[in-house]
Every structure is written in structure tokens, then in C-alpha cells.
Amino acid sequence: MTQYLLSIDQGTTSSRAIIFTENGERVAIGQHDYAQHYPRDGWVEHEPEDIWRTTITSCRDAIKAADIKPQQIASIGITNQRETTVIWDRRTGQPVHRAIVWQDRRTAAYCSALREKLEKAGQAGLIQQKTGLLLDAYFSASKIVWLLDNIPGARQAAEQGDLAFGTIDSYLLWHLTAGKLHATDATNASRTMLFNIHTQQWDQELLELFGIPEKILPQVKDCADNYGFTTPELFGHSIPIGGMMGDQQAAAFGQACFEPGMTKSTYGTGCFLLMNSGKQALTSRHNLLTTVAFRLNGETHYALEGSIFMAGATMQWLRDKLRLFSSTAETEALAAQADPGLSVMLVPAFTGLGAPWWDPDARGAIFGLTRDAGIPEIVAAALMSVAYQTKDLQKAMEADGQRPNTLRVDGGMAANGFAMQQLADLLGCQVDRPEVTETTALGAAFVAGLQAGIYHSLQQISALWKLEHSFAPEKDKNWRDQQYNRWLDAVNRTRTN
């Protein structure tokens, strides 16, 4: 009987399930979008029930479309939007509130106050030293604090051990196993701001600092590990769950970035660039994050990460709010019509600026508009903003003494040839796009396959990576510097810090 791997990719805007062959070929997909809730400026929430329902429907659709039996699935891998925080009641499985999404900025003021407190106490570097993260509303810790402080009775219930916290991976695992397992993996744990990435343990000092009871936290496992079995009612058969990874780490794994210096950049809703740093956890002095890249057999590999909040989401804004086009697939042809002599710049700071600026109060702007500027120029500026933001990350890595070698790209926006060519031109390095751009799902399938004994080494997985197109830089250094200086000027005009 032919064996397959099922990857669950629970993303910010949609839930997906993809069936892969043992050779990493995509057989079938199930995908469902779900509602985004914006109750106030800067607040972003998801209904956990929507996440669960769309995930399970996507799995069933994928199994049906692949025309296979659940018995043929050797293992399930779970990958997910990271940091997004859910707290639920262990007795009923009911969430106490909607999930607070990674993009949500409601705890920005709390984070600023805590930063000041730490600075005054001479402990400014404490959080970065332990977690590799910068004190920001992006990560789970301050979101947990908000839930415990704002949901009546939550703090007391948490202290009594009645509540469970999880990022989306844990929440899905809990439901897939009918409440048998409350676990996460080291990559997701490394995004909570409560996990010491050096000792690989929940950190007591940080739990005290945030006032979070340890009882609500999940057990932390390797990425390829025994995550139990799906409860039989779901698929008519209990399928083993063998892999778990945050989505950006999964993308790096699916891109086979296993050696130090290997770098990937994923262009989905946001953009996340990860450079493998091997078994060494590098500390950035230029506002990048240190994160767990993967942990296998108890051995941790690290990465430097730059997180940008708006990439594909900028294209959605142009489509849905400005109605400049009806499908993002049109943007490549539109941008190709832009007059290269016009210098429109779009800074997509809709929810503040991420790495390396970390300015939660900055807001978006379009500069350089003239009477000749039209839809093509604005679309081109939006696509180029993604390349400029990646250039910011490249500069920060270089300032940290790192020189990422070729860049492997993936995610929905990597399909856009205009954006990818701009990226190669601005970075001045080769940009490689693989045959499978759903590398996030593929990475989760790979770790699940390691656990199932389908793969025996990382070399075996590397050999499955296949190049589809390589974008080579076509512009010189002068052009790059000139363009980048104009970008910096535009960014500086939106910054508040």
C-alpha cells in the first residue's frame, strides 16, 4: 500500500491540508479561508472554532481529493501561524476568548512599560538573552497576560490549573487527540517569550516577570516526535501525528536550509527571513531575532530571523480597499507597465514596522506621487516594498557580521516574477524559487516523515529540493544604493521611534 504524509498548515488567512508523496510531491490540497476580526484599531482576532473547523474540513477535502484511505497516511505534520495565542478550559475545550493574533498590537503599551521597568532595573538585555526575542506585542507572553487580566475569573482558573494556553499547534493537537495531549514543539515554544532557548525549558524568571502560572503551559517536544494519534471519529481511523513546527521554521525545513548560512524568505501575509546559524544561537545587535530553527533528537539548531508584518497583505489592501485590481495574480502584468522613471514609494506600515525598526506606532504612507503616477506605479511600489523590506533585513544581518548566501523564496507572493526580480536586483544576490512553493507544508511533512521512519537523514531530504527558477541580479551597485537610500528616506518619514 502506497504511503503518504498529511501536512496541516494553519495560516493567518486560511487553513490548508496538503497530501504529499514520500518524494515530497504534492498530491492534493484542501483549503478554507476564515474570518478575520478587527474589533479596534490594531487589534486582530480569530475565532478558535473557525480555525478548528476549517482545519478539519481541509484535511477531509484533501484526503478525498487525493482519493486515498486514511490508513495510507503514515504520519501527520502540523505547522501553524506562530505566536497567536489561545487559552481554553481544559474541562470543556472551550476557549475563554477569541485567539489574539500575532499581528495584534493591543499590548504595545504594556510592552513599553515593561521595557522601561527592565531598563531601570539594569536588566534591559534579559529577555533577548534568554529567549532571543525583542520585547514586543508580537510574541505570546503579553497576549497571555492580557487574557488573564481581562477575562473575568481567568487568572484564578489558570492558577487552579483549569486553563490551558497554546499557540495554534497546541490548540489543534488538543482537539485532534480529543484532549489527550497538551504539547507544543521547541520552535513554537521559542516564540512565546517564556521559553529559554539555551536550556530548552520554560523559564521561571520570565514566568514570574510576566506573572504567568506555569500550569497553563504545554509540554515542549522535539519537532519530530510522538504527538499521539487522531481520535478515531475524525477520519474513521487513528492516524499518528509525528511532526510539529512553527510555519516559518517549517518553510526553512521544507527549503532544506540545514547548513549554517542557508537562508529562506517566505512571502505570505507577512515576510519572514530565516538564516540557519547551526548549533550556535547568534545574538543580533541589529534588532533581528534568534529563534529555534529545529530540534531533532534533543539537538537544537538555531536561526536568525527578520519578521516583516506586511508583504502579500499589502496586495490584499490594494485589491480590497483601493480596488485597484480584482486578483493579486494581475499585479505582475500591471507592475510591468509602470514607468520606471517615476519614483513612487509605498511604506506598508499598516500595523507598525517590524524588523529591524520595531516601531509599533509607525503608519503606512505613499510618497512621490505625481500627475503621471497611476495604478501600475502604485502596484509596482507595493511589490517593491517587499523587496526593500527584505533589503532592510539583509543589511541588519550584514551589520551583525553575517552574509547569507543564496536566498530561497516561497509563499504565495513568490509566484510574482516582478517582485522576485526586484528582490534579486536590490539584494544583489541570486534568488532561487523551488518547484514546490508550499514549502511550509512540505517542511511539516518532512518532519512527520522523519518520525515515521520514511526519511533517515537530512541529506535524504535535501536531495528532494528542486529548483524551478533562479532570478539573477541585473542591476549594479550604484542603482542598488540609490534606490535603497530613497527607501530609507521614505521609511524615516513614517517612523516614530
Ligand SMILES: Nc1ncnc2c1ncn2[C@@H]1O[C@H](COP(=O)(O)OP(=O)(O)O)[C@@H](O)[C@H]1O
Ligand atoms: N501573484 C501574486 N502576486 C502578488 N501577491 C500575491 C500573488 N499571489 C498571492 N499573493 C499574496 O500572497 C499572500 C498569500 O500567500 P500565502 O503563502 O498563501 O499566505 P499565508 O500563508 O500568510 O496565508 C496573499 O497575501 C496574496 O495577496
Ligand SMILES: O=P(O)(O)OC[C@H](O)CO
Ligand atoms: O500565517 P503566515 O504564513 O502569515 O505566518 C505567520 C507567522 O508565523 C507569524 O510569526
